[in-house]
Amino acid sequence: MNATNTFFEELENENISGVAYKNLDLKKKTIGHFANIGNATIADLCKELNASAPKVTTLINDLIKEGLVKDYGKIDSTGGRRPNLYGLASESGFFLGVEVRKYHVSIGLLDFKKNLVKVTEKIPYRLFNTMDSLDELCSIIQKFINEQPISKDKILGMGINLSGRVNFATGYNYNSFYFSNDEPLSKIMESKVGIKTLIENDSRAMAYGEYCSGSVGEEKNVLFVNLDYGIGMGILINGQLYYGKSGYSGEFGHIPFFNNEILCHCGKKGCLETEASGDALLKLFIKKIEEGSSSIAMRNKKLEEIRLDDILQAAINDDVLAIELLEQIGEKIGRGVALLINLFNPEMVVLGGMIASTGNYIQLPIKSALNKYSLSLVNNDTQLTISTLGAKAGIVGASLLARNMTLSIG
CATH class of the missing domain: 3.30.420.40 (ATPase, nucleotide binding domain)
Structure with missing residues (x-):
C-alpha cells in the first residue's frame, strides 16, 4: 500500500492486509483511546496497545503528520525525563448531529475532542413522510454547513436522529422517509448532502449522548x-x-x-x-x-x-x-x-x-x-x-455515534 495513504483512506480500503492491517488496527485503537479515555503518554499507550515504544512512537508521529493527533507538551514526573502528553487535535475533524422533530430541526457541530462548537436549535420544519419534506431537511442541513467557518471536507460524518423504527446497521427508517426497499435512507442522505451518514433512533442517540457527556x-x-x-x-x-x-x-x-x-x-x-x-x-x-x-x-x-x-x-x-x-x-x-x-x-x-x-x-x-x-x-x-443535556442530548449523541462510525471505534 502506498505510504502516502491517510488514516481515512486506509479505513475505506477493504483490501488492506498483513502489516498494513495491523498498523491500521493500532491506529484505530490509539485514536479510540484518545477519544474515549483522553490524552496519554507513549508509556500509557504501550500498555494499552501491548506494543513497543518505538512502534507506538512511529504511529503517533504518523498521526501527528496527518493532523489527527497533537503533542500537548511535557507533564510532571516523579523522576527521570518528563514524558510528552498526546491527544486528539480538536480542529482536525468535525461531526454533525441532526435532531429531526415533528415541528423543528436542531443541528450541532462537534469537534474531534467532543466539544460542541456550534448549535442551532428549533429550526422551523414540518416532518412528513414525503420526498419534499426530505428535500427540505437536506436544504436546512446544507444551509447550516454553509454558515460554518470551516470547509465542508472537514466534516467527516453526520448522525441523524428520527423517531420510530430505525435500523442503524442497514440505514433504513421504517416510519419516516421510507419510500422503497431499494435504497436505505442513510445512503439517500449521504448522496444529497455529501457527507457519510448514520441514521439512528432518537431515543438511543439521546441515551448515548447523556451517557457520554451528560448526567451519567x-x-x-x-x-x-x-x-x-x-x-x-x-x-x-x-x-x-x-x-x-x-x-x-x-x-x-x-x-x-x-x-x-x-x-x-x-x-x-x-x-x-x-x-x-x-x-x-x-x-x-x-x-x-x-x-x-x-x-x-x-x-x-x-x-x-x-x-x-x-x-x-x-x-x-x-x-x-x-x-x-x-x-x-x-x-x-x-x-x-x-x-x-x-x-x-x-x-x-x-x-x-x-x-x-x-x-x-x-x-x-x-x-x-x-x-x-x-x-x-x-x-x-x-x-x-x-x-442534564436536555434538548442537546440527541445532537451530542448523534455526533458521537457518527464519530464512532467514521473512525471505526466504539
Whole structure:
C-alpha cells in the first residue's frame, strides 16, 4: 500500500492486509483511546496497545503528520525525563448531529475532542413522510454547513436522529422517509448532502449522548426514557447501546399497558403512549379547555394552534391546569418505569425529552409511582434523574455515534 495513504483512506480500503492491517488496527485503537479515555503518554499507550515504544512512537508521529493527533507538551514526573502528553487535535475533524422533530430541526457541530462548537436549535420544519419534506431537511442541513467557518471536507460524518423504527446497521427508517426497499435512507442522505451518514433512533442517540457527556457518571447499566410526543427508550448495558436482534429495542411506549379502546399510531390499542405521552397530554389539555378550563397557554392562541411546547412552558410558569395534567400522566409513566426497574434493575434511569424539561413537575409524580409500584429492594439501587443535556442530548449523541462510525471505534 502506498505510504502516502491517510488514516481515512486506509479505513475505506477493504483490501488492506498483513502489516498494513495491523498498523491500521493500532491506529484505530490509539485514536479510540484518545477519544474515549483522553490524552496519554507513549508509556500509557504501550500498555494499552501491548506494543513497543518505538512502534507506538512511529504511529503517533504518523498521526501527528496527518493532523489527527497533537503533542500537548511535557507533564510532571516523579523522576527521570518528563514524558510528552498526546491527544486528539480538536480542529482536525468535525461531526454533525441532526435532531429531526415533528415541528423543528436542531443541528450541532462537534469537534474531534467532543466539544460542541456550534448549535442551532428549533429550526422551523414540518416532518412528513414525503420526498419534499426530505428535500427540505437536506436544504436546512446544507444551509447550516454553509454558515460554518470551516470547509465542508472537514466534516467527516453526520448522525441523524428520527423517531420510530430505525435500523442503524442497514440505514433504513421504517416510519419516516421510507419510500422503497431499494435504497436505505442513510445512503439517500449521504448522496444529497455529501457527507457519510448514520441514521439512528432518537431515543438511543439521546441515551448515548447523556451517557457520554451528560448526567451519567460511573454507571454502566442505564435506561434513558424519552418523553416527547411519544415515549421511547434507549438501553445501555455494560456501557454499550443495546439494539436487540433486529435493531428495534426500546419500544417502551408500545407496551400494551392499558385496557382501553384508544388506537395508538402504531395500529394497536392500549399502548402506554395512548395515555402517558405528549400526544396524550395535548389531547387531555384540549378536552379540558373545551370543557371550560383556563390556562395561560391559551394567551394569544387558538386551540388548534396549541402545541406540546405551549403546555410545558405553561407548567414551568406555574399554570395550574398544565401542572395537574402533568401529574396525571406522570403517575402513569411512573407505573411504566416501575415495570422497567423491576425487569432491568438498572443503576440509573434518566428522564429526557421535551416533557422532562418541566423538572420536578414530571419527576415527582413519576418518583411517587415508583415508590408505589416497583419492588423496594430493586428501586433502592436505582437513581432517577433528569437529563442534564436536555434538548442537546440527541445532537451530542448523534455526533458521537457518527464519530464512532467514521473512525471505526466504539
